[in-house]
Amino acid sequence: xxxxxxxxxxxxxxxxxxxxxxxxxxGLFDIKGICTVFGTAAPNRGAAHVQFLRSIxxxxxxxxxxxxxxxIVRRKETRTAADCSVLDELASGTVGPDLADEHPWDFIxxxxxxxxxxxxxFCTGPLTNIAVTLIRHRDxxxxxxxxxxxxxxxxxxxxxxxxxxxxxxxxxAFKSILDAGFKQVDLVDLEFCRSAHLTVAEAGNLRSLxxxxxxxxxxxxxxxxxxxxxRELCARLELDSSEAIISHDAAAAFVLAIPAAITVSSVxxxxxxRSELSGGRTLFDFGKRFTDGPNVRLARYxxxxxxxxxxxxxxxxxxxxxx
Amino acid sequence: xxxxxxxIIDTDMGxxxxxxxxxxxxxxxxxxxxxxxxxxxxxxxxxxxxxxxILELLEKRVRVAKGASGPLFGKIKKYSNSRGAFIxxxxxxxxxxxxxxxxxxxxxESDAVDYMAALIRKEETKxxxVSLGPLTNIASLIISYxxxxxxxxxIAMMGGSAYSGNTLPAGESNIVADPEAAQIVLQSGLRIVMxxxxxxxKAYFIKDDLEMFRLIGGSVGRFYYDMTQDYISAQExxxxxxxxxxxxxxxxxxxxxxxxxxxxxxxxEVDLNGQYTRACTVTDEICAGVKPNAxxxxxxxxxxxVKMHIDAFKQYR
Numbered sequence: 001x002x003x004x005x006x007x008x009x010x011x012x013x014x015x016x017x018x019x020x021x022x023x024x025x026x027g028l029f030d031i032k033g034i035c036t037v038f039g040t041a042a043p044n045r046g047a048a049h050v051q052f053l054r055s056i057x058x059x060x061x062x063x064x065x066x067x068x069x070x071x072i073v074r075r076k077e078t079r080t081a082a083d084c085s086v087l088d089e090l091a092s093g094t095v096g097p098d099l100a101d102e103h104p105w106d107f108i109x110x111x112x113x114x115x116x117x118x119x120x121x122f123c124t125g126p127l128t129n130i131a132v133t134l135i136r137h138r139d140x141x142x143x144x145x146x147x148x149x150x151x152x153x154x155x156x157x158x159x160x161x162x163x164x165x166x167x168x169x170x171x172x173a174f175k176s177i178l179d180a181g182f183k184q185v186d187l188v189d190l191e192f193c194r195s196a197h198l199t200v201a202e203a204g205n206l207r208s209l210x211x212x213x214x215x216x217x218x219x220x221x222x223x224x225x226x227x228x229x230x231r232e233l234c235a236r237l238e239l240d241s242s243e244a245i246i247s248h249d250a251a252a253a254f255v256l257a258i259p260a261a262i263t264v265s266s267v268x269x270x271x272x273x274r275s276e277l278s279g280g281r282t283l284f285d286f287g288k289r290f291t292d293g294p295n296v297r298l299a300r301y302x303x304x305x306x307x308x309x310x311x312x313x314x315x316x317x318x319x320x321x322x323x
Numbered sequence: 324x325x326x327x328x329x330x331i332i333d334t335d336m337g338x339x340x341x342x343x344x345x346x347x348x349x350x351x352x353x354x355x356x357x358x359x360x361x362x363x364x365x366x367x368x369x370x371x372x373x374x375x376x377i378l379e380l381l382e383k384r385v386r387v388a389k390g391a392s393g394p395l396f397g398k399i400k401k402y403s404n405s406r407g408a409f410i411x412x413x414x415x416x417x418x419x420x421x422x423x424x425x426x427x428x429x430x431x432e433s434d435a436v437d438y439m440a441a442l443i444r445k446e447e448t449k450x451x452x453v454s455l456g457p458l459t460n461i462a463s464l465i466i467s468y469x470x471x472x473x474x475x476x477x478i479a480m481m482g483g484s485a486y487s488g489n490t491l492p493a494g495e496s497n498i499v500a501d502p503e504a505a506q507i508v509l510q511s512g513l514r515i516v517m518x519x520x521x522x523x524x525k526a527y528f529i530k531d532d533l534e535m536f537r538l539i540g541g542s543v544g545r546f547y548y549d550m551t552q553d554y555i556s557a558q559e560x561x562x563x564x565x566x567x568x569x570x571x572x573x574x575x576x577x578x579x580x581x582x583x584x585x586x587x588x589x590x591x592e593v594d595l596n597g598q599y600t601r602a603c604t605v606t607d608e609i610c611a612g613v614k615p616n617a618x619x620x621x622x623x624x625x626x627x628x629v630k631m632h633i634d635a636f637k638q639y640r
Contacts (some may be wrong), residue, residue: 161607275597
């Protein structure tokens with residue numbers, strides 16, 4: 001049986017590598033292509049990472065390099081080169097020859113139309129590519145069954161006290177998605193990671209993966225030892241970084257794959273675009289006190305054990321592929 | 324005996340302000356030097372009349388000075404007015420102000436800011452300001468009497484919120500009323516304890532607490548019970564829970580016993596230009612690249628809070 005058709009839009013990084021491992025490993029999806037956007041890595045650099053990750057998955061999908069900057073805002077760099085150094089090293093020399101010769105906005109729309117309304121979008125970076133697609137092709141929402149976004153913060157942010165990096169990087173793009181009339185917008189905010197993360201002990205189990213597992217080397221280097229970003233995220237989420245390993249993108253992939261395992265709140269969501277202090281902050285009207293009907297399904301909670309079980313089942317699937 | 328803390332209470336005298344004033348005036352830890360009023364829950368005139376009525380009910384001789392009738396810049400927001408009347412009643416005292424006798428000992432000073440300055444100058448030790456309403460009077464004091472900053476020990480304020488809002492999605496009423504004034508106060512370098520919604524939403528009385536106040540508090544307890552009936556109904560309509568949230572007693576309770584709160588040093592700035600976030604007290608708990616400028620309350624011991632009020636009402640039986 002064919003998997004659910006999926007278009008991915010990402011800014012790359014270690015967290016996305018884990019999300020892709022889950023999406024391919026769970027066997028539920030038919031990836032139609034991956035577009036890259038500025039954010040954690042520049043889009044060309046991100047495309048090189050994705051090409052490398054594609055080789056791990058033995059995938060055939062096209063990789064498309066996209067927007068290099070936000071629609072309107074210009075932010076200072078808030079991510080460091082260390083976020084991608086291992087991927088840079090592994091992916092060196094892979095960029096270029098087989099990069100798809102098409103803009104991501106045209107690719108996304110064309111693919112969505114071909115899938116007759118069954119295509120899903122999975123976004124783990126700033127949402128600029130999707131916003132440009134909406135500008136160019138206003139009827140995109142009718143061809144998209146569901147859009148799942150790793151973004152937003154219902155409590156603390158990671159770019160500013162309140163704003164999450166992906167939304168902070170291009171708040172106008174997120175606003176255009178909120179206003180576009182998509183049938184289902186699932187938002188996986190940072191707070192959700194409090195219930196969807198690995199423990200350090202579980203991450204240690206990655207060392208005992210089969211030597212033939214294609215993810216072993218990358219995950220050992222990037223997940224087992226933790227990272228500066230993990231320490232920062234744990235501090236923001238009031239988790240102990242000696243106990244928790246967080247991947248926002250992997251948590252979003254879990255929501256994408258197993259929606260039945262998630263408690264959600266349908267809520268009217270706003271994004272601050274003007275403020276100097278609060279730009280990119282997502283605001284949620286949980287009490288329905290200020291606004292009318294909901295425009296987003298916000299992932300609120302899952303059990304950490306379900307997430308962990310899903311993570312390792314997906315990872316083990318790559319062992320079986322070798323036989 | 325430990326010296327009592329000299330305080331000036333700046334209030335927009337609604338229902339929860341009345342609890343806070345009663346608590347302060349009954350406290351062996353606090354010495355209330357004066358009360359200043361402003362617009363907010365009611366007009367400045369209404370707040371002044373209410374303050375005098377409450378003082379006479381409590382049989383306390385404290386001078387009152389009328390202050391700001393609107394924010395530093397611009398006009399009073401319409402939704403602030405309607406929200407105030409909905410929650411505190413048209414008279415600001417739960418529609419029960421008429422049951423109190425008209426003021427007899429009317430001693431109203433002409434200008435709240437000048438009066439605060441005079442009180443601060445006169446007092447031998449540093450003075451603490453308890454802020455229960457919009458911060459307009461206090462910001463005016465800081466701007467117009469900069470030499471008095473060193474005579475101010477700190478500001479214990481009810482206002483703001485780290486992660487929510489009540490008048491707006493990210494805005495708390497006292498800050499929404501005058502965001503610029505709040506920013507001036509937060510940037511003043513004075514010691515500030517910000518009792519925002521995270522803590523004050525836990526400062527509530529249930530029906531049994533109010534019955535207790537009525538039983539033990541004599542005529543004062545009976546008036547406070549009656550005053551709180553419409554207030555609790557209005558809050559039930561907003562939150563779905565039948566609780567009288569007494570936000571304004573929190574800074575007073577903290578001055579009486581700091582262990583009633585759990586607070587944390589944070590950097591707080593007021594958002595002045597947000598589309599959805601104007602008046603949000605942007606609270607950086609991590610203080611990344613910035614210095615803390617306020618102790619922000621995140622939790623409250625409700626049992627201790629209720630007990631403090633019971634002890635206060637006992638003085639009026």
